Amino acid sequence: MTSSRDMPAPSTGDPLFAKIESVLRKGNYLKGDDRPLRRILDDDAAEVARLNMDLEAITSLMKRLYDEGRKGLGDPVRVDDIFEVSVREDRGILACPFRDHFPAPKAVVEAVNLKTGRTLRYTILAWHMIREHGFFQGKGSPFRIEPAGLKDFLD
Amino acid sequence: MNAFLIPALSIAGLTTVLAIIILIAERYLMDYGEVDLHVNDKTFHVKGGNTLLNTLKEQKVFIPSACGGRATCAYCKVKAVSGFSEVLPTEIPLLTKEEIEANVRLSCQIKVKNEAAIEIPEELFRIKEYRATYELMRDLTYDIRLFRFKLIEPAHIDYKAGQYIQFRSPEYGEVSEPVYRAYSMCSRCEDKDHIELMVRRVPEGIATTYLFDHLKVGEEVVFTGPFGDFYLRDTDRRVICVAGGSGMAPIRSIMMGMTSQEIEQRQPIFFFGARSRRDLFMVEEWREMERTNKGFTFVPALSSPEPDDDWTGETGRITDVISRHVRDFSQCEGYLCGSPGLLNACVEVLVSQGIPEERIYYDKFA
Numbered sequence: 001m002t003s004s005r006d007m008p009a010p011s012t013g014d015p016l017f018a019k020i021e022s023v024l025r026k027g028n029y030l031k032g033d034d035r036p037l038r039r040i041l042d043d044d045a046a047e048v049a050r051l052n053m054d055l056e057a058i059t060s061l062m063k064r065l066y067d068e069g070r071k072g073l074g075d076p077v078r079v080d081d082i083f084e085v086s087v088r089e090d091r092g093i094l095a096c097p098f099r100d101h102f103p104a105p106k107a108v109v110e111a112v113n114l115k116t117g118r119t120l121r122y123t124i125l126a127w128h129m130i131r132e133h134g135f136f137q138g139k140g141s142p143f144r145i146e147p148a149g150l151k152d153f154l155d
Numbered sequence: 156m157n158a159f160l161i162p163a164l165s166i167a168g169l170t171t172v173l174a175i176i177i178l179i180a181e182r183y184l185m186d187y188g189e190v191d192l193h194v195n196d197k198t199f200h201v202k203g204g205n206t207l208l209n210t211l212k213e214q215k216v217f218i219p220s221a222c223g224g225r226a227t228c229a230y231c232k233v234k235a236v237s238g239f240s241e242v243l244p245t246e247i248p249l250l251t252k253e254e255i256e257a258n259v260r261l262s263c264q265i266k267v268k269n270e271a272a273i274e275i276p277e278e279l280f281r282i283k284e285y286r287a288t289y290e291l292m293r294d295l296t297y298d299i300r301l302f303r304f305k306l307i308e309p310a311h312i313d314y315k316a317g318q319y320i321q322f323r324s325p326e327y328g329e330v331s332e333p334v335y336r337a338y339s340m341c342s343r344c345e346d347k348d349h350i351e352l353m354v355r356r357v358p359e360g361i362a363t364t365y366l367f368d369h370l371k372v373g374e375e376v377v378f379t380g381p382f383g384d385f386y387l388r389d390t391d392r393r394v395i396c397v398a399g400g401s402g403m404a405p406i407r408s409i410m411m412g413m414t415s416q417e418i419e420q421r422q423p424i425f426f427f428g429a430r431s432r433r434d435l436f437m438v439e440e441w442r443e444m445e446r447t448n449k450g451f452t453f454v455p456a457l458s459s460p461e462p463d464d465d466w467t468g469e470t471g472r473i474t475d476v477i478s479r480h481v482r483d484f485s486q487c488e489g490y491l492c493g494s495p496g497l498l499n500a501c502v503e504v505l506v507s508q509g510i511p512e513e514r515i516y517y518d519k520f521a
Binding site for chain 1: 221222223225226227228245248249329330331332336337355357358359360361399402428430458459472473474493494495496497500518
């Protein structure tokens with residue numbers, strides 16, 4: 001999987017930022033959330049900081065769950081005897097709305113923390129947008145991940 | 156706090172407004188007039204200013220594209236002969252050094268602003284835009300459906316069994332712009348009036364939600380095609396097909412073609428992987444094909460059969476089942492369709508058994 005970390009993140013004043021916000025709204029990534037994109041990003045960044053979350057480490061683990069889970073070809077796979085992971089893959093790719101050319105495979109990861117019983121469901125595009133853009137999606141988006149929920153799942 | 160926030164928000168608001176004005180100005184005020192676009196030995200008089208991909212589409216020349224023009228899939232590469240700008244930063248990650256030297260460009264990124272010339276494979280001229288009527292649907296499993304469409308205009312389609320189309324999912328509900336999705340045809344290619352698609356519902360997927368929940372029988376749809384180089388090669392080698400889920404689609408089309416052409420000597424064998432019985436479908440149809448095509452064998456396998464599945468067939472991952480049924484791989488070809496994970500696993504197995512990678516075929520869009 002390629003990384004877009006060398007791509008500069010668009011800022012609010014960048015013409016690209018308005019375009020990205022428009023694409024996110026059209027694509028339902030901000031569904032049910034009337035806050036401007038900048039506010040959504042800032043609110044979630046503040047929440048991540050408040051919870052003292054290490055997004056680098058967390059998203060690396062999410063990627064590992066995906067990599068291990070997809071070996072099951074749809075069947076659940078145990079990871080570290082802590083997680084049970086199923087990966088559903090469909091053909092095709094999704095373009096990252098942040099226009100960084102990341103070709104996100106159509107994959108949904110469903111993970112269970114066997115110690116706590118908590119579950120986490122995320123797409124690879126959602127994973128990428130959190131990792132590279134700090135974007136957890138709008139409050140009503142079907143693949144919104146609450147930072148606190150993510151932390152709880154992994155704890 | 157306010158002393159800082161108000162100027163910051165004002166600047167942000169102002170720049171956003173300016174950005175929108177620039178976008179609108181570029182869209183509506185920049186007039187490049189009519190220009191000549193030479194494609195191979197044809198010349199089109201086109202309106203300048205649009206991307207090459209969209210300009211060609213307006214001329215009914217359809218270049219494959221799976222990402223909606225967002226410089227992600229890299230399927231829309233063409234050879235730019237003259238008349239285009241230098242390679243753009245958005246193209247660089249998707250072009251090799253050799254491609255850049257050979258003037259290969261992403262047609263979704265470069266704009267036609269003046270007279271220009273490109274080269275494309277001749278077969279792309281055969282790709283057309285079709286209108287069709289949604290004729291009927293058949294539930295195959297709890298999340299896979301077969302959709303049948305009758306062509307309106309053009310009224311007939313010529314394609315090779317195994318090829319795919321790009322289906323246009325229009326605006327609906329909160330989806331405010333159309334998207335295109337690639338689906339393999341699962342129909343008999345001799346029936347030129349219809350196409351059939353086998354579609355698995357993608358959770359929250361824009362196009363599959365449209366197909367499953369919004370499209371009504373009798374409504375009109377639009378698609379382009381046929382695309383792809385996944386089709387039966389004209390050799391004498393044994394045919395090994397492997398698929399899972401809706402990946403059965405192109406294999407069905409290929410096998411129906413082999414059966415109607417009475418190609419039995421290639422001893423086709425189809426391994427179909429499913430999790431449990433609820434994921435298995437069309438078994439009777441495949442058994443019927445075994446009776447019609449004496450050389451053909453269908454091997455379904457369940458990786459996690461449920462206790463009440465009463466399953467006596469093969470169990471385990473489909474990649475483990477293959478070598479139980481094929482002894483000599485040296486004169487075989489592989490035809491694969493399924494999730495990227497399945498494809499990777501199958502390629503690994505078939506190569507390890509001695510099939511050269513160039514004799515293993517699957518869709519690029521997978």
